[in-house]
Amino acid sequence: MRSGQQTADQQTAGPAVWFGMAGLLILVAVPIAFVILQAVFPELGRGSFARPFGQVAAVLGDPALLRLTRNTLLLGVCVVALAAIIAVPLGFLRALYAVPLAPLWDVLFLVPFMVPPYIATLGWIMTLQPRGYLAQLTSLHAGPFLFSFAGLVFVMALNLFPAIYFAVSRTAVAIGSRYADVGRVCGAGPWTAFRRITLPLATPALVASALLVFALTIEEYGTPAALGRQSGYLVLVTAIETRTADWPVDLPGAAILSLILVLLSVGAFALQLKILAGRSFETTGGKPQAFVPAPLGAMALPVLIGFTLIALLATGVPLFAILATALSRTISGGLSPGNLGFENFEALLSLESGGLRALGNSLALGLATALLTGFIGAMVAYAVVKTRFRGKAVFDALSMLPNALPGVVVAVGLILAWNRPLPLSPYNTPFILLLAYSCILLPYPIRYANAALRQINDNLEAAARVSGASSLTSLRRIVLPLIWPSLLSAMLLVFAVASRELVASVLVAPVGMMTVATFIWRQFEQGSIGLGMAMSTIALIVTLSVPLAITALTRGMGGIAR
Amino acid sequence: MRRTIAVAALAASLAFSGAARADITVYSAGPANLIEALASGFTKSTGIKANVFQGTTGQVMGRIEAEASNPVVDVLISASWDTATDFDKRGWLVAYESPNAKTVPDAYKTRTAVAQGISALAIAWNPKSGTPKPAEWTDLAKADYKDLVVLPDPTQSGASFELVAAEQARNGWKLFEDLKANGAVIGGANAAALNPVLQGAKAAVFGGVDYLAFAAAKKGESLEVIFPASGTIVAPRPMMILNWSKQQDDARKFIDYVLSDEGQAAVAKVFLIPARTDIAAGRPLIKDIKVITIDAAAVYPKRDETLARFAKTFGH
Numbered sequence: 105m106r107s108g109q110q111t112a113d114q115q116t117a118g119p120a121v122w123f124g125m126a127g128l129l130i131l132v133a134v135p136i137a138f139v140i141l142q143a144v145f146p147e148l149g150r151g152s153f154a155r156p157f158g159q160v161a162a163v164l165g166d167p168a169l170l171r172l173t174r175n176t177l178l179l180g181v182c183v184v185a186l187a188a189i190i191a192v193p194l195g196f197l198r199a200l201y202a203v204p205l206a207p208l209w210d211v212l213f214l215v216p217f218m219v220p221p222y223i224a225t226l227g228w229i230m231t232l233q234p235r236g237y238l239a240q241l242t243s244l245h246a247g248p249f250l251f252s253f254a255g256l257v258f259v260m261a262l263n264l265f266p267a268i269y270f271a272v273s274r275t276a277v278a279i280g281s282r283y284a285d286v287g288r289v290c291g292a293g294p295w296t297a298f299r300r301i302t303l304p305l306a307t308p309a310l311v312a313s314a315l316l317v318f319a320l321t322i323e324e325y326g327t328p329a330a331l332g333r334q335s336g337y338l339v340l341v342t343a344i345e346t347r348t349a350d351w352p353v354d355l356p357g358a359a360i361l362s363l364i365l366v367l368l369s370v371g372a373f374a375l376q377l378k379i380l381a382g383r384s385f386e387t388t389g390g391k392p393q394a395f396v397p398a399p400l401g402a403m404a405l406p407v408l409i410g411f412t413l414i415a416l417l418a419t420g421v422p423l424f425a426i427l428a429t430a431l432s433r434t435i436s437g438g439l440s441p442g443n444l445g446f447e448n449f450e451a452l453l454s455l456e457s458g459g460l461r462a463l464g465n466s467l468a469l470g471l472a473t474a475l476l477t478g479f480i481g482a483m484v485a486y487a488v489v490k491t492r493f494r495g496k497a498v499f500d501a502l503s504m505l506p507n508a509l510p511g512v513v514v515a516v517g518l519i520l521a522w523n524r525p526l527p528l529s530p531y532n533t534p535f536i537l538l539l540a541y542s543c544i545l546l547p548y549p550i551r552y553a554n555a556a557l558r559q560i561n562d563n564l565e566a567a568a569r570v571s572g573a574s575s576l577t578s579l580r581r582i583v584l585p586l587i588w589p590s591l592l593s594a595m596l597l598v599f600a601v602a603s604r605e606l607v608a609s610v611l612v613a614p615v616g617m618m619t620v621a622t623f624i625w626r627q628f629e630q631g632s633i634g635l636g637m638a639m640s641t642i643a644l645i646v647t648l649s650v651p652l653a654i655t656a657l658t659r660g661m662g663g664i665a666r
Numbered sequence: 667m668r669r670t671i672a673v674a675a676l677a678a679s680l681a682f683s684g685a686a687r688a689d690i691t692v693y694s695a696g697p698a699n700l701i702e703a704l705a706s707g708f709t710k711s712t713g714i715k716a717n718v719f720q721g722t723t724g725q726v727m728g729r730i731e732a733e734a735s736n737p738v739v740d741v742l743i744s745a746s747w748d749t750a751t752d753f754d755k756r757g758w759l760v761a762y763e764s765p766n767a768k769t770v771p772d773a774y775k776t777r778t779a780v781a782q783g784i785s786a787l788a789i790a791w792n793p794k795s796g797t798p799k800p801a802e803w804t805d806l807a808k809a810d811y812k813d814l815v816v817l818p819d820p821t822q823s824g825a826s827f828e829l830v831a832a833e834q835a836r837n838g839w840k841l842f843e844d845l846k847a848n849g850a851v852i853g854g855a856n857a858a859a860l861n862p863v864l865q866g867a868k869a870a871v872f873g874g875v876d877y878l879a880f881a882a883a884k885k886g887e888s889l890e891v892i893f894p895a896s897g898t899i900v901a902p903r904p905m906m907i908l909n910w911s912k913q914q915d916d917a918r919k920f921i922d923y924v925l926s927d928e929g930q931a932a933v934a935k936v937f938l939i940p941a942r943t944d945i946a947a948g949r950p951l952i953k954d955i956k957v958i959t960i961d962a963a964a965v966y967p968k969r970d971e972t973l974a975r976f977a978k979t980f981g982h
Contacts, residue, residue, distance in 0.1 A: 149731055233865065334852060523735070531736075630878065
């Protein structure tokens with residue numbers, strides 16, 4: 105059996121490994137290489153390799169650096185902790201018990217993930233600051249809380265907890281109650297069975313999603329910039345942004361700080377491997393079994409209240425603020441009937457504002473990014489899971505690195521790499537945005553496809569090969585259909601995130617081209633918040649309805665986010 | 667598979683050739699609707715296409731810096747005069763005096779740069795805030811404005827930095843210490859600082875750019891723009907032609923167009939002060955505002971030090 109499998113591997117390895125390798129090299133290795141080169145050679149932008157390491161000592165010797173790094177770490181850890189406190193109980197309840205209105209909570213918890221963080225934060229500010237929407241409705245406000253470290257953690261955790269919620273609830277469903285039931289039969293109480301059996305089995309998903317939240321927290325710019333600056337809480341990303349946006353621009357400094365950020369993420373990744381090392385979590389060795397969630401009984405009402413409360417906070421508040429602002433004629437007019445109207449939407453739909461063109465651009469780019477990352481992600485995951493070749497570990501690590509890179513750094517790397525007198529350069533064409541989004545989002549499809557591939561027994565492919573199928577045919581007819589639900593989930597997520605990506609878009613968008621995010625950002629910068637929020641509303645409706653429609657069409661093939 | 671690749675390659679080459687057909691490329695900080703109006707007016711009157719990249723001064727500069735080995739920008743419009751001085755020193759600019767620049771005051775043009783328009787810093791005050799109408803910068807450090815004042819971040823706004831430097835040169839750090847003691851906060855770049863004043867969380871912006879506030883007031887927001895009698899900073903927005911431009915003739919035509927009657931009317935329409943003194947505008951002009959001039963040669967070399975002291979004052 106062993107040798108037969110090896111033969112299959114060697115024959116199927118070819119195309120998948122080559123496509124995956126080429127994709128990783130172009131999308132990920134090239135921009136990261138240029139960021140590292142920029143950190144080492146400060147004059148790289150002018151095509152010179154003068155003064156190597158000229159800037160490193162100055163940046164690393166800055167006494168503020170230690171504080172920025174500590175602030176970044178503390179923020180990451182606190183956001184992960186609060187997100188886990190919110191998401192872990194909800195996730196297990198959703199998976200193991202018959203929670204009333206379960207599909208509704210899934211959709212509602214998807215929303216915070218789809219609302220761009222800078223918009224959600226602006227929504228929180230407009231709701232909680234003195235004379236904000238909350239004060240207009242109840243005369244209470246929470247300004248001092250919001251503009252503090254606690255407020256920063258609160259807002260970011262509410263934006264990011266869905267990552268843990270979906271990971272935990274989907275894994276817990278997969279584990280099912282079989283193992284816990286065995287524990288119960290052997291005499292364990294329900295709490296002991298959960299603590300000793302279900303919780304440990306869910307560890308990989310929990311740890312992986314906590315790592316994702318950590319990485320997303322330390323590379324997020326909008327929220328720390330909006331809330332942290334006022335309270336004097338500065339992090340690495342705000343310092344990186346200052347170095348790229350404050351003349352004279354300090355790209356080497358930005359690159360060095362980015363590499364520190366990457367090290368933090370790699371550290372977290374190593375910690376994850378250490379936590380999981382040497383344990384087996386395999387649960388899908390046999391036939392799938394029907395899984396009936398347990399009734400909640402007397403706990404139904406408290407559980408329902410808990411879900412409602414979190415949905416109101418994480419989804420209700422930002423959505424309300426976005427819609428209220430979009431429908432307000434003036435901000436100073438407040439929430440009064442006379443101040444409400446559709447003027448902002450009318451202005452948005454008028455051809456002059458370019459809003460529709462921006463929406464079209466973003467949707468096309470989101471779709472292209474989803475297809476490209478889906479394809480390359482599947483190939484990379486296949487190469488990593490199902491084949492053996494030299495340098496596989498490097499390949500694997502490379503595929504996770506973009507998670508730790510702030511968008512602004514990817515953008516700088518792409519400009520340095522591609523803005524050269526080449527016969528065919530993607531620079532200053534929409535393709536540079538496709539490259540930027542694909543680099544940033546490639547880890548999602550790789551992660552999802554990787555998880556799905558690990559559940560497929562190699563014998564299936566071997567059987568196809570024995571029956572005369574070529575390697576590509578078995579890939580296309582056996583492997584792809586089996587991982588398709590997971591891959592589709594990842595691609596929908598990529599579509600949603602790509603169609604609103606801000607930071608890289610601002611820097612690399614070709615001249616004359618606008619996307620949803622740059623349009624919104626521009627409106628905010630020009631003081632037209634209402635118009636920006638109207639655009640956010642429409643973009644949200646579109647990006648949320650596309651995944652929901654696709655999921656409805658492919659019902660039974662998997663959830664939207666796992 | 668092969669056909670798909672061929673189609674993709676064809677589509678790619680079409681897209682690339684499309685991008686190469688641009689006539690001139692303008693990078694502009696400042697109002698998006700202004701640069702769009704100028705670009706389309708320019709094309710209408712000359713037949714030359716102008717491709718535009720618009721962002722904050724920082725975003726525009728970051729892009730130019732990253733593109734340094736293969737620059738594409740022909741005309742640069744910055745929101746900070748400092749850019750014009752710095753780029754001239756680096757030898758990146760082409761000397762040009764537009765025939766339309768005759769009535770632009772000497773203070774707002776050099777051999778290599780000329781103002782597109784000018785903005786001034788002001789107190790932007792919300793009359794619905796329940797505070798007395800301020801008249802002077804120092805009013806905002808009074809008890810009436812406790813916890814109700816927001817300052818744009820001088821690291822993000824060139825004009826704010828100049829206001830800080832000018833005030834510091836005149837009276838030291840006292841006013842900023844008083845503001846901090848009175849609960850004033852730093853609120854991001856210009857528009858971000860204006861937002862809490864519109865909603866009423868804050869009563870006034872200390873030194874916000876005036877054209878954003880005028881535009882908001884025009885839209886019906888409860889907002890007044892006040893120029894203190896003791897003086898304020900104005901920020902001329904320099905236009906420059908880069909020496910690596912391969913379309914310098916067309917770039918000159920673009921500068922001429924922005925300084926034409928039509929171009930300056932577009933500048934006035936977004937509530938900037940036109941660079942030409944013979945153009946009317948529905949807002950106070952330079953002659954109506956007391957302008958504090960700063961000694962740029964003395965102030966800018968100390969920029970980092972000044973910003974660090976400012977940040978420390980506000981507890982950052």
